[in-house]
Amino acid sequence: MQIDVIETTGLGDRSYLVSDGGVGVVIDPQRDIDRVLALAGKRDARITLVCESHLHNDYVSGGLELARAVGAEYAVPAGDTVAFERTAVADGDVLAAGPMRLRVMHTPGHTHHHVSYVLADADGAVQAVFTGGSMLYGSTGRTDLVGPEHTDELTHAQYHSVRRLVDELPAGTPVFPSHGFGSFCAATPTSGDSSTVGEQAQVNPALTQDEQTFVDQLIAGLTAIPAWYSHMGPTNAAGPTPVDLSAPRRVEPAELADRLAAGEWVIDLRSRTAFAHGHLPGALNFELAIANFVTYVGWLVPWGSPITLIGETPEQVAAARRELVRIGIDRLAGAAIGSPEALATGRELASYQVSDFTGLAAAMAADPDLVVLDARRADERAGGGVRGSLHIPIHALADRLDDVPPGDVWVYCGSGYRASIAASLLARAGRRPVLVDGGYGDEHTGAAAAGLHAEPATV
Structure with a gap:
């Protein structure tokens, strides 16, 4: 039995192809299914089953198109209302694909109807568990995506779902989550690239804390939800249209x-x-x-x-x-x-200055009134920032440009990436940005090394 990981680093997600005896099973596929089909061809596996752990909030699923393209059975949690034909699976159901068996476990928390799939071989021996947005590596899926009115209920449910996985599965069972590799679907940062049920029992907050502590800490640590998430669930429920990867129209x-x-x-x-x-x-x-x-x-x-x-x-x-x-x-x-x-075509190009935290420190020493913009999220700012800096998260900046004082604006973030977006937004608005290109927390070149880090009370 072969388990292949199909990584989508841009979203922090993983899909999986399981193959055995010339038959393939796909778990939580991304929309660009050509990657899945190419891998299945390499494994000489005919895909007969496609499984979704939940209606995804952070990407458009390729499951429906993949199942239709190869004539596979398409398994979706029974509680999810969708506008297409599928196999509605519920707790205890067992799906067969060649010599493989997948037992469905209802593991609510990330969503109400979320399920995990326990993979077993022809002899019934458990080989792996695909946990979607339930048990992640050192974390769990966030519980506030369905709606704030459900967050407390789902966080309690997440606690019990993760504990159920540990109670019912052998400690050596490999864990394969779909989220948690940089995805905003993770409630807290994850750790590691592989794990087992037994290892998670030692490190996962849902398994090392009492229920109320887990609930309180998870909810307190939830960060801003990317705006596009609100469109993913409805799109997946309606049935995504076939993917189009053709070249965009050429613009002269x-x-x-x-x-x-x-x-x-x-x-x-x-x-x-x-x-x-x-x-x-x-x-x-x-x-x-x-x-x-x-x-x-x-x-x-x-x-x-x-x-x-x-x-x-x-x-x-x-x-x-x-x-x-x-x-x-x-x-x-x-x-x-x-x-x-x-x-x-002959028009003058625009440009702006690039510096680092050492350069920022020198500029602030020369001009105590220098405008410094922190484009990080609120949870990052809570750990401190450059003293005297203005905090506007990058996702709010386009609507708050008028809140930035006039003059040159030095802008930083956690790595330089969001600062570059912010600098370009400021430049488009006619401002004069200076990009601080570097990581705020870098040991040797970050804000603290330049003497700029201030604790929250003094930021």
Whole structure:
């Protein structure tokens, strides 16, 4: 029996292909199913069963299209109301796929109807458990995505679901979650790339704390929900349309200039330093090479707004399109390909300064009234920030630009990625940003090393 991991780093998720005896089972597939089909071909496995642990909140599922494409049975939790034919599975059901058996366990918490799948071989020996958004590595799935009125109930349910997994499964059972590798579906940060039920019994908060402590700490630690999450559940319940990975319509320089002049969302995919050194005025920088690209495009761009990509190569644009369709951004206004100089057709490029925390410290010493913007989330800010800095999380900045005082604005975040988005938003608004390119918490080059870190009470 072979268990293959299909990693989607941009969303912090994993899908799985289990193959045995020429038969394949797929768990929680992403929307770009070509990856799954290619892997199944490599394993010489015919996919006969596709399983969903829940209606996902952080991506558009490829399960329905995959099942239809290969003629497989499609298993979805019975409690989820959907607009398509599927096998509705409930606690205790057993699904067969060749020599494999998958027992359904109702593990509510991440959602009301969430299930896990216990994999056994032909002899009934447990081989693995696929836990979706229930038991993660050193954490659990967040419990506030269904709605705030359900959070307390679901957090208690999550506690008991994780404990049930430990009570009913052998300690050596490998655990394969779908979330928790950078996904905002995790309630708290996860740890490690593999684990077993027995290992989780020693480290998972749901298994090392009493129920009320677990509930209180999980709820207190919940962070902001990415804006695009609200569209994923309804899309998955309705039945996603087949994925389209074709190249976006080519946008020529004259049309690109019009889109920029209209203030549309024109996204430059280059590195943040390359963008800072020269870009088309009005463009915004969402660096494709960083795993968080799709998260922050989905979070910041108003749903349904026209998006035009600027890529250096067709391959870069294709990679961005693949990332975006995973969260249902299917219809792009188009894409321009080439260097900023070529696309500018003689117009002057814009630029802004790039520095680091040492440079910020020197600038603050020279100008005590220097405007410094912290673009991190509230939970990060709670651990401290640059003294005297203004805190506006990146996902709120577009609506709060008027809250930023006039003058030069030095902007930082946890790594430099969100700061680059913030700097480009400020530049588009006619401000003069300085990008602090570096990690706030970096030991040797971060804020503390530059003497800038202040505790929350003094920030």
